[in-house]
Amino acid sequence: MQSTEYEDIIVLETPYYKKLQKIYRETLYFKRYITIARRIIQGNGFLKMLEQRDGKELVYLGRKIFSLQEDFVMSYLNYLADESHVAKWETFFERYSKHLFEMSEKFVNGETNKVLIFEIVVRKLLRDILTKHTMDISLAKKMSISVRFGNVVNQLFSYIRNSLAKSMPITDTLIVNSYGRIPMLPKCRLPEAIKLLNDLMLTSGLPAPAFAAISKTLTASYCIDATEKIISAIKANQTLSKDNISEVFSSYLFYPDDTTLAEILELLKTKARDMINKIKEKRATVEQRMVDIKQKTRSVTKSISEELVNLAENFSSEDSVKNMIKKMQRNLITNGYDLKILKGEYQKYFETQHELNSILSFKPNDLSKFLIRTELDPFIILIYNKDATIEDEQCQTLMKEVISEIKNDKEAMTSMNNYRTTGFLKDKYNTAEITKKYRTIIDEIIVPLVKSLLLEELIEYYPKLSGITETEGIRYLAEEALAGRVSLIEKDINVRRRTETASKVDVSYYRDLVSVLIYDIRGSTFMGTKLMNAKKESEIRNLFQESMLSIVEKYGGTPIKDTGDGGVIFFTANHYEIKNRKTIIPEHGSTLPVVRSCIEMIRDAQTFVQENIGRYKDWFREAEERKIHFEGATYATLPPSYRAIFQIGVGIASGKYPNEVYFDKNAYGEFDITGMLVREANFYSKVKAEDKSVVVCDDATLYNLLLNVEKFSFLSAEGLRTNPLMLDTEQGLEYWLNQKRKSHGFILDLYKIFVAQLHEQATYPDGLKLTLGSDIVVKETGDLKDGKGGRGKFLFEIFSGEKV
Structure with a gap:
């Protein structure tokens, strides 16, 4: 099975695709x-x-x-x-x-x-x-x-x-x-x-007004018994909301009587009360986290402020002060983003609880508003209720009303006269025969x-x-076609039909993962050689590292190690607990935070150079290239060797704990991570591109992204030049078909992040071989193997902006 086929399988399981399918x-x-x-x-x-x-x-x-x-x-x-x-x-x-x-x-x-x-x-x-x-x-x-x-x-x-x-x-x-x-x-x-249908009904022996009168009486009191299915669906739902209720009721032809409606309502209220209790516990946990972060922010800020005063009183260099300011900035930004995320969680819990409280206040009439009644339903109820009966006296009254309605219709009157019988002082109708004809119709x-x-x-x-x-409907149509x-x-x-192997593949492995991010600072050796000053080199590198750490911590990364010319970062769903040493057991989650952080790292690395070009004349004062004039230089006019300083290579590898990565204290008593993901991420960080920073991730990272983002589209040269909103249905279908056929990656629309597949074979000295092509086979388990059965990977470059 090829990578495109496996990507097709992943796409089918994404929330975005499920939403399109539902619509x-x-x-x-x-x-x-x-x-x-x-x-x-x-x-x-x-x-x-x-x-x-x-x-x-x-x-x-x-x-x-x-x-x-x-x-x-x-x-x-x-x-x-x-x-x-x-x-x-x-x-x-x-x-x-x-x-x-x-x-x-x-x-x-x-x-x-x-x-x-x-x-x-x-x-x-x-x-x-x-x-x-x-x-x-x-x-x-x-x-x-x-x-x-x-x-x-x-x-x-x-x-x-x-x-x-x-x-x-x-x-x-x-x-x-x-x-x-x-x-x-x-x-x-x-x-x-x-x-x-009057003429057809007359042929069957009953005028349409008579049929209508009987059907109206019978359907008004009919209730289809879908109660057990409704109850099972409500119990099976992990969440409860007005949308959930509407979806459940939409799935069944459900016309409940008052008793059944009361039973359903009580079940909903019981579920709502249980969920409210759980939400209160979660809100309390979030509140305590926010208190802890605020206290930590004040404590660390106070400590750094004292150090800044000390540096000023014992001034040695501007960079040492800037490093300390960067450290304070990182502390404030990281904690600020953590608070922002927690406030968002708290607000979400608050809104959920508010909706659950509104469900608790429901009355039967409120619940009945969620019942779906379509134009087809009355026709169906006629069939389901065919054998229902009407009391003779009520039916006699109905027929008299019908006679009054059809008295000027000769054919209808002739038909009804066939059912007339002589009664005491008044005519009556053979209701048994009328009912029989009704059922025949x-x-x-x-x-x-x-x-x-x-x-x-x-x-x-x-x-x-x-x-x-x-547009999304046309896109879905193209994908399905x-x-x-x-x-x-x-x-x-030309249809791309799924193979028998593909239909058995389980993609659940990729839904929740942990990620290792390793970044390598380019030109660090060149910088050290030109500086010829270890203290200054350390100060400059620390200044840059603070910028990088500020970003990764903002997105929930846990800094593990400063490698001197880069760093190792661990991304888990429970980063708060990991960072504060409340647990050493990582939780799996989405790779979106690590991908967003690497995009910002690339952007900030270039910004760092642009902001500090004016200081290059001091940093590289003793450099051999004394002819270089840094005064008034721009990033674009720097010599390539100097422009390469602070470009970075970022590698992201995602997988499962503890098989592919392990988190614990090392022999020195410091927390560290080991395992295949660390080696792979380090390998990816060494991939170089001419005159730019580069981010490389593995297939697991991409597949997790697709399974966790709200929207994505396909990356192709043609797609970037065409606005699908300007196309009619036929043109739009062809557009999306071409997008899929010529796709060499994906676009995360909401974040303007591009992910493009690499098409080269890469080999790492330690023996890790990554064959990016047909040599990789996807097993039923979702594992990727190379031609010899070893571990295989598809690699992708991540970038922002328009690139084809």
Whole structure:
């Protein structure tokens, strides 16, 4: 398995990608309706295929098929408005049928399930177009159009399926038992749908007003029993918020009665109380940490202030004073950032507790606002509640109201007269027979209608009929298309399908890691040679080191060792406890802090030179190059050898404690880290680039980043020159496909950090070999091995700004 394939697997597991999947595959609604579909459409292999997507089946439609369906709807509506143009319509329909069949044949390519996908998505598009063009016409006209439109579309797809069946096996029972039995209704609510189905209902023996009256009475009191699933979902959630509640309720068709709602509410309040108690403990811990940091800040600041006074009274050099000021600055900045982070945590706990308190104050009516009711739900409830009954007396009253409504409708009255019986002093109706006909209509009309609507709910097409698709939606579509998880009509791409090995890879190893950062100060030997003054060299180097330490501590790094010409830093999730020696057991977390710190270190290293160029004439007074004029020099005009001073090489290696790195006291009684990560980070820090500082990290660092950041995109030369916001859906899809194909890294959008893969083989004298290419194989465990089975790594350069 190649690195790109493994990166694809990592990408699929990232929070950012999961968020896109949730939005654009509408996973919550999919879960809701696939459950219902399994119950109504039993034992169907097509549904099992759809379930594997964990969300709606996505279909990309090219421009031609869009325009073709628009032409079809408009041509047929024009024909229905003036049927004298039958020859024109027949000519168009013959040409249209041929084009649609050719598209279908190419798309299906011998795959049975694709026959159904094609038909369902085209029917969905036709329904949307029909809805758009029939919004303002009368009910009677809309009824006629629905029936005739349904007939011609059924004939059309019957022809396509029969033609395809000549070269492949086709099972069309699902289509025949749904679309084949009903008109093509435009999108509408249940009351209007019942009216549009009046003629069909009359044929089954009951006028639409009678059916509507019974259905309204029965559905008003219906509760679907999803209580156990709701309770299990609430208990399984590690967190509790209004968004969580909304997500749980969205996943199920849930119309609870007052008793059930009260039961759910009590469960939520119990969970909220437990979480509040835990949050109070966490807030207390954070409060104590803030007190400790404030006390430490005051104590250290006082101590350094006294040392500064002592240095002034016994003045020897300006650099010694500056070093002490830098030390104070580092103390203030580090503690200030720790306080800022803790205040953020405290505020987050406060807000969470506030939301939990609001849940504690919920009343049943507050909770009912989270219940999701879609336009499709009433249709489904009709089926679920088919066998419910109405008391005879109530049904008699309903029928009298119906008679009053239909008294001027001869056909409807004739139908109802079939149920009239002679009663004492007044006519009555055979409610048992009426109920029987009601159930027949459910089976013969409503069930096929709901099946067709459910199928369309489980499939989504792009671009939208509105023509508006968000950039992130197009990006997600491209990513899925390249992986072979989008059905493409009128578009061919080279799919990068996942291998069997790839599908078994576990990426959980990379979610939480510790990191070792080692930096190497370039030109330190040159500087020492030119200075020829060990004391001054130490003061200058310490001044620079204070700048570096100020940054790494700001981002939660724990300084381990000053190597003289660099340093060793340890990044853990519990840096506060590690730094204050409250524990020596590191906790794994995100690599984002170490990556952000190295970017700032690079920037500060150059700033250090720029700020101190004016002092070079004093620092290098005895240098052999006396002809160099430092006065008025800029960073760009410095000789390369002097510009290289204080450039740095930074290496970042990430992994697991204690197998890959170990933290404990060494033989001298000082805390130290040892292990493979230390050797690897040191190796990476030696990588040099011409005339600049460089940061190199391993694959584990990158993979952890992707699994922990909110957003990222792909790094490619083309991507940096194009604004995807200016593109339409088709152009945007091609843009993102090219981004992925030509990608040589990633961009962390929110931080403007670029990560580009290195493409060279690197060898370290101690025997560590890193082959950056096809020689590395990814095992099912996620381990990377070289061709001989040894430890392998992919290396990446980290930088900020635009670089291709």
